[in-house]
Amino acid sequence: MQLAFYAPLKAADHPVPSGDRAMARALIAALEFGGAQVTLASDLRSRDGAGDAAVQQRLFDTAKAEVARLIPQGRRENWAAWITYHNYYKAPDLIGPAVAKALNIPYLLIESTRARKRLTGPWARFAQAAEDASNAADVIFYLTQRDAQTLERDKTQGQTLIHLRPFLARQSLPAMSLQDGPMLSVGMLRSGDKLASYRIIAETLHHLPTGTWALDIAGDGSARPDVEALMAPFGNAVRFLGQLDAADLETVYGRASLLFWPGVNEAFGLAYLEAQATGLPIVAQERPGVCDVLAPGNYPHPEDGITPMSLRLQALLAVPSLRTALGERARSHVASHHLLPTAAATLRGGLAKAGVTL
Known part of the structure; x- marks a missing residue:
């Protein structure tokens, strides 16, 4: 089963380490542990940290070209679903909804946040894009109870919300700490x-x-x-x-x-x-x-x-x-x-809700 995976804030293969990159890699590991083959669909980083209209327009234009490139690739590789990690108003998914719609495949989000108060101001277009992505999702996995509140409030008809606990990309615990150092x-x-x-x-x-x-x-x-x-x-x-x-x-x-x-x-x-x-x-x-x-x-x-x-x-x-x-x-x-097998089971269950069986 081939799945397209995308992280608009920071790609899983980005050279600079961060918690966001680590979580993206952990998600890919969990999907593969559950039986999927994962394609990193795009390395387009859509982040605009300053609320710059020119930057946002440039990213919209780049995303449009990416969509045109990815639709034929998705057909060739027979993608069963598109999964995006971390969609929010400073780094919305400008690609996944359009590709998933063109391919007629489920669209799933992991850690998507809604920020209606950002629909006005310097990030208004990006905030709307993040809302549009959230609205398009068949399934949204939320990582924290704080995110669940607004996702539940604003979810679309028929949309499924699932709690995916943050996790480590390992099947078992490391050795016990000695607990006698600094x-x-x-x-x-x-x-x-x-x-x-x-x-x-x-x-x-x-x-x-x-x-x-x-x-x-x-x-x-x-x-x-x-x-x-x-x-x-x-x-x-x-x-x-x-x-x-x-x-x-x-x-x-x-x-x-x-x-x-x-x-x-x-x-x-x-x-x-x-x-x-x-x-x-x-x-x-x-x-x-x-x-x-x-x-x-x-x-x-x-x-x-x-x-x-x-x-x-x-x-x-x-x-x-x-x-x-x-x-x-x-x-x-x-x-x-919070270990890999539990996360893999949760992801597998969410994909099944969207009609994808691993």
């Missing part, structure tokens, strides 16, 4: 929400007793000087590991004591799943999206401030048995809900 933070070093999380981390560290902790930071990016400045007061207690590949990152998880990442405006955060899979307890704030991947537990609300996180860190660092208990609970949660 704390760990994993996140790109860039401005905006990531830098906001690092500011919260730095503020929290000021509340920890000196000499009782160490922190490794895995990640890199243009805001590294800003993060280094935030961490400068802590001297050698904070170490920057840079950008790590998957194998090196798994090694780092394996020697850490816990993962500390507040999660400001994270869609969900693959690092939470990766860390929990190794048995690391998590110190994070209870935020939409983040809660969809964390094992059940008590996580402080952002409005509670820094104190609850600092107290949680001190308790976990002081009591190894508590780290172990929470880590085992986290591993069990990931094993039950």
Whole structure:
């Protein structure tokens, strides 16, 4: 069974690593695990981050040419369905609905968000295109409960919504963490929400007793000087590991004591799943999206401030048995809900709802 797959924000074979690219690759792995053959239909990146009408028009024109190219390819390869990952107002799917309609095949979306408030303003045309794609979908898989709310509110007649939990592209858990190393933070070093999380981390560290902790930071990016400045007061207690590949990152998880990442405006955060899979307890704030991947537990609300996180860190660092208990609970949660076989079964069920049997 041949399926066309497209990721308008960032293609699965894009050279720059990111959570979005990792999720696209995981989705392809899950579809193939379920018995499909997957074609990367296009590498057109439709993102307009600035609300630039000229950029949007250029992307509409490029997409039109892509549609003309892909329709004959889809006929030759006998595509059974088109699947698009991550359709939203800054990077809408400008290709899939037209190709699927021309080929008379089901059109499915994974992680599509609706933003009616963007139908006016600089992204109005792109927001409408994202809405049109959502309206055209036979099945929409949502990853978080936050996305489900607007998808349910605005779904079209006969459209099916299915909860696909964020997942790791692996069939089994990695080795259990030793939980006796430094704390760990994993996140790109860039401005905006990531830098906001690092500011919260730095503020929290000021509340920890000196000499009782160490922190490794895995990640890199243009805001590294800003993060280094935030961490400068802590001297050698904070170490920057840079950008790590998957194998090196798994090694780092394996020697850490816990993962500390507040999660400001994270869609969900693959690092939470990766860390929990190794048995690391998590110190994070209870935020939409983040809660969809964390094992059940008590996580402080952002409005509670820094104190609850600092107290949680001190308790976990002081009591190894508590780290172990929470880590085992986290591993069990990931094993039950967030691995490849579960995701493959969910995707297979959604395709069946659209009339495609793998």
